[in-house]
Amino acid sequence: MTNPAPVAAPARLAEIEAIIAAHLWREGPLLPILHDVQAAFGFIPSDAHAPIAAALNISRAELHGVLSFYHDFRDAPAGKHVLKICRAEACQAMGGAAMSQAVLDTLGLDWNQTTRDGRVTVEPVYCLGLCACAPAAMVDGKLKGRATAQTILAELSA
């Protein structure tokens, strides 16, 4: 599950409209719409803002407020691979801090950065529910327990 390929603007708009229409029946449809838009394009393109705000009868400022509140929503595409490493307590108890530092150092990144070739984005996550097989990570949606820098880097180059 790597990132979706870029889509041209006109085709994108039609797809955005279709996603909005599919969720409008819900009470509180905004998050389901945003999740689907991000699943389709890998981020929330700015040309999605106007149609979403119009369909939900909210201001663009309100929409922006929501987008900026949640860690999940991106305003630009991530790297080809997205690596999330757990920074929370149970993983720290199992050497998670040293493990993530080793991964970041190897990739030459800090948290929330993408390699210059656009291959890998590394993000922190606070608990994946794998606390009894820590440290934990997620590579392109795939979970890893008892993760080491080696197993993570191997998964990225697979």
Add this chain to the structure above:
Amino acid sequence: MKIYVPRDAAARALGADAVAQAFAALGHEVIRNGSRGMVWLEPLVEIAQGGVRRAYGAVTPADVAGILAGTVESLGVVEDIPFFARQTRLTFARCGVIDPLDLSDYAAHGGLSGLRRALDLGPEGVVDEVKQSGLRGRGGAGFPTGIKWETVARAAGPQKYIVCNADEGDSGTFADRMIMEGDPFSVIEGMVIAGIAVGATKGFVYIRSEYPDAIDVMTSAVKIARKNNLLGCVLHSSHEFDIEVRVGAGAYVCGEETSLLNSLEGKRGVVRAKPPLPALEGFMGRPTVVNNVISLATIPVIFEKGAAHYAGFGLGRSKGTMPIQIAGNVARGGLFETGFGMPLGELVNDIAGGAATGRPVKAVQVGGPLGAYFAPEKFDTPFAYEEFDGQGGLIGHAGVVVFDDSADMRAMARFAMEFCAVESCGKCTPCRIGAVRGVETIDRIAAGDAGAIPLLVDLCETMKHGSLCALGGFTPYPVMSVLTQFPEEFAGHREAAE
């Protein structure tokens, strides 16, 4: 012969899919069950034959042919493994036993009998039964579930809602995830019973986005429940109920019930001031029950076995059982369901076998990122609400994170502040700004400025009293528990330099 290979996220994260494929490649049908909760043994394969299920631990694809040929040694009958045998499994009775998405397997193991009884009892009888059971909210606050339901039942409103809080953001916890992946119908049945009690016809399960497997299983379970009249026209009765699965977007604070409701409505997940209580003005301003996954998943067994049976377990006002999650640096990590009252040290040392590294245990954090650290001196504290409160701690969602003697406790106190700063919803200054100051102050102490210690204490007091919710209000717990129990770690960096 039946073969079970868990589909639980932890089992998958340790390679269960490849193991299942290896069985399939040899022409065997595999049931993807939930986890039995013995995470250190995952992937835990079970072979059912002649009425018993034998376990094989930490299985790799290379073991598969040997297991089938009988040349790999078994751990014995699953239920006889001491970690399992010492539990009282009520909420998790079916988890790992059944095929999670097989409704008839669910019914064959006691499922739906609670709901049938609830339909007979009617709304008032249902509320009474929950009150009698003594069930308190398992999401953290420990509020009596029956009283919450009664409030919503009495509230007037054209539409009421049941919201299942599956945001499970606390580090060290995974009980919600496990039950959703291993026995999703118990959550659905609990929500349907809640609907009968309060007169709600619509429910939401709000699952954090970090739980893709739980989202998949719950979504499938809801579809199956609709097809089989568990949802819709409930068991062909006059009660209607439907459920929508919603996905969070990576905000810890959205586990707080009013923040969660804002998020469901499509807003920023900021915390609402109370009153009004969500019970009276919740989702879309209408009467709403918000309950944790485990609170709801425990409802069916209360009705199946009776409130008195459930209330017969536990200690004092902490009635029934708690699925305790033991994690971090621990030899036998996993989920251990037991009646309230077991001393913390027994859990950590006897049940879980101490630290995974074999080194001495230095501290455990109980109750997630807002919970206090307990040094071994406090290990005689019984695992129960009031008893933990009396020790300046909280059981929260019952996560226990173990640290060995290599842990840097000052770094853990700093992390508590940092986490609060990252996840603050921003509504109150003591939380939003205080947490950032907290990180800076701990850094000053680390740099040798002992004079900053009283500042940290003051800051904790301000956050405790000036915050609207427990994120800002309880972050001082882990910080102060480190400061009081491990003062030497705040003596500056001289020690480390020596």
